[in-house]
Structures are given as C-alpha cells and as structure tokens.
Amino acid sequence: MxxxxxxxxxxxxxxxxxxxxxxxxxxxxxxxxxALVSWRYLWQTTPLHRTEESGDSGDLPPEPPAELVDExxxxxxxxxxxxxxxxxxxxIHGGHVDPPRLLNxxxxxxxxxxxxxxxxxxDLGRTRPGLQPGDEFVVRMPGPWDGPVRVIHRDDTALxxxxxxxxxxxxxxxxxxxxxxxxxxxVIEAWARPSNSLVRLLYxxxxxxxxxxxxxxxxxxxxxxxxxGGRARGGITIHTRKVPHTPEGV
Numbered sequence: 530m531x532x533x534x535x536x537x538x539x540x541x542x543x544x545x546x547x548x549x550x551x552x553x554x555x556x557x558x559x560x561x562x563x564a565l566v567s568w569r570y571l572w573q574t575t576p577l578h579r580t581e582e583s584g585d586s587g588d589l590p591p592e593p594p595a596e597l598v599d600e601x602x603x604x605x606x607x608x609x610x611x612x613x614x615x616x617x618x619x620x621i622h623g624g625h626v627d628p629p630r631l632l633n634x635x636x637x638x639x640x641x642x643x644x645x646x647x648x649x650x651x652d653l654g655r656t657r658p659g660l661q662p663g664d665e666f667v668v669r670m671p672g673p674w675d676g677p678v679r680v681i682h683r684d685d686t687a688l689x690x691x692x693x694x695x696x697x698x699x700x701x702x703x704x705x706x707x708x709x710x711x712x713x714x715x716v717i718e719a720w721a722r723p724s725n726s727l728v729r730l731l732y733x734x735x736x737x738x739x740x741x742x743x744x745x746x747x748x749x750x751x752x753x754x755x756x757x758g759g760r761a762r763g764g765i766t767i768h769t770r771k772v773p774h775t776p777e778g779v
Contacts, residue, residue: 575747575751575761575764575765576763576764576765577747577764577765577767578764578765578766578767579767579768579769580766580767580768580769581769581770581771582769582770582771583770583771583772583773584612584614584770584771584772585772586772588612588614588720588770588772589605589612589614589720589772590605590700590701590720590721591689591701591720593681593691593701594662594681594682597662597663597679597681597691598691600694601677601693601694602679602691602692602693602694603691603692603693603694603695603696603698603699603700603724604691604699604700605699605700605701605720605721605722606699607699607724608698608699608700608721608722608723608724608725609722609723609724609725609726609728609729609774610722610723610726610729610774611722611771611772611773611774612700612720612721612722612771612772612774613719613720613721613722613769613770613771613772614718614719614720614769614770614771614772615717615718615719615767615768615769615770616716616717616718616719616766616767616768617716617717617718617746617747617749617750617765617766617767618714618715618716618750618765618766618767618768619714619715619750619751619753619754619761619762619764619765619766620709620712620713620714620761620762620763621712621713621714621715621753621754621757621759621760621761621762622711622712622759622760622761622762623758623759623760624712624713624754624757624758624759625757625758625759626713626757626758627708627713628685628686628706628707628708628713629685629686629706631706631713631715631753631756631757632685632686632687632688632704632706633659634756635688635704635753635756636659636660636683636688637659641752641756642748642749642752642753642756643745643748643749643752644744644745644748644749659683660680660683660688661680661683662680662681662682662683663679663680664679664680665677665678665679665680665693666678666690676692676695676696676697676698677692677693677694677695677696678690678691678692678693678696678702679691679693681701682703686705686706686707687703687704687705687706688703688704688705689701689702689703689704690702690703692721692724696724697723697724697728698721698722698723698724698728699721699722699723699724700719700720700721700722701719701720701721702717702718702719702720702721703716703717703718703719704716704717705717705718712762713757713759715750715753715754715757717746717749717750722774743767747765747767750765751765
C-alpha cells in the first residue's frame with residue numbers, strides 16, 4: 530500500500546530526513562495496517578462484480594503528451610509481461626456534488642480516499658491549487674519500491690497520472706467522474722504492466738500485489754462515494770482485460 534508524498538514539479542527528490550522518517554514509520558506500521566485493511570476487506574458488505582477477459586490492442590493506454598515525457602518516464606512498453614487494463618466503477622446514489630466538484634475535492638488531497646491504515650500524505654509545498662500537468666508525487670511503499678508519478682492530464686472531470694522510473698508498475702492511471710442518469714459515476718481506469726520480472730511474479734503469477742491493489746482501489750471508490758455525500762449503488766464493478774506481451778499486443 531502506498532503513501533503519497535508531494536514534490537515540486539519536475540523534481541521527485543524528497544528531503545532525506547523526511548523520507549527516512551516517513552519510510553520508517555510506514556514500514557513499522559505496515560503489518561498492523563495490512564491486517565486491518567485485509568480484515569475490513571474480507572468483511573465489507575459492498576458487492577464486488579468482477580470480470581476478467583482477454584484484451585487486444587484497443588486496451589493500450591492513451592499517448593501521453595510529448596512535452597511531459599522524458600528520460601524518467603516509465604511507459605507501458607518499458608514494463609515486463611502482460612498489460613492489465615483495469616476499471617473500477619462505482620455509481621454514487623444520493624450525492625450532492627457534480628463531477629467537477631468531486632474531482633476538485635479529490636485533487637485537493639488524495640489522502641482523503643486512500644486507506645488510512647497504511648498511508649500518509651506529506652505535502653512538501655504546494656505552489657498552486659489542486660493538481661496540474663507536470664506536478665509529481667512520490668508514492669511511498671512499505672516494500673522495496675517507491676512509486677513516483679507525474680500528472681499528465683487534468684480537466685474538469687478527469688485526472689491522469691504517468692508512472693516514473695522506480696515505480697513498481699509501468700503505465701498510466703486515470704480518475705474520472707461523470708454523470709450517468711440520476712447517478713454520479715466514479716471510475717478508476719489503469720493501463721499498466723509490472724515494471725520488472727519480480728513485480729510480474731508477485732502481480733501476474735502469485736496475484737499477491739494484484740489483490741492488494743484491488744483492495745486499495747475498492748476502498749478508494751467507497752471513500753469517494755462518501756466524499757460525494759452519497760453511497761455506492763449496486764456495489765463496485767471491477768473489469769480486467771489482460772493483453773499478452775506479443776508484437777500484436779504490448
């Protein structure tokens with residue numbers, strides 16, 4: 530599970546003392562936090578509707594803006610093994626905000642929606658409100674990886690991030706809010722491959738990292754429904770399309 534550390538645009542470095550202190554605290558607290566998260570995940574009452582199927586070239590991630598890609602960018606093609614195109618969808622009933630306001634609330638502090646048992650957000654100095662293209666975060670992991678990301682798209686209803694060198698995944702993730710009938714729909718859509726063979730083993734073969742990630746995004750969807758002032762209607766849909774690592778795929 531990650532914690533998010535704010536950095537200034539174009540600089541993923543974190544002050545040494547803060548990095549060591551935050552990492553030590555996360556590592557020491559992580560076993561208890563994971564136990565709490567797993568327990569709550571097992572006993573949650575929100576229905577989960579999961580489907581998995583084979584994907585194709587239509588599941589590849591959007592092209593990132595060229596001006597935001599550099600030597601630190603960790604694009605999907607640089608990863609290892611298959612690409613996973615995943616969508617976590619929750620329809621929020623009874624909410625009192627529109628899509629732009631919900632995105633503004635989330636981008637003001639992403640820590641509002643992540644599982645608090647194993648995460649902490651450190652703001653190292655915000656030079657402008659919300660999140661804008663070029664802004665970067667370091668996603669602190671209790672394991673051997675950090676998770677640096679860069680904002681590559683932001684509009685009234687969507688925020689998209691790109692992974693940077695050192696992240697355990699290679700690809701993109703988007704948080705999106707939209708109206709569907711009388712409901713407010715929130716979607717987390719990810720296009721990512723394991724960054725290396727070890728992560729591939731944990732994610733694609735042993736499925737450990739995949740289930741931990743699923744746990745986190747389910748909690749994120751539920752928290753977002755609460756932030757919108759509503760509740761998850763009909764549970765949470767989790768749709769996964771797996772694209773093999775072939776010349777026709779990734």
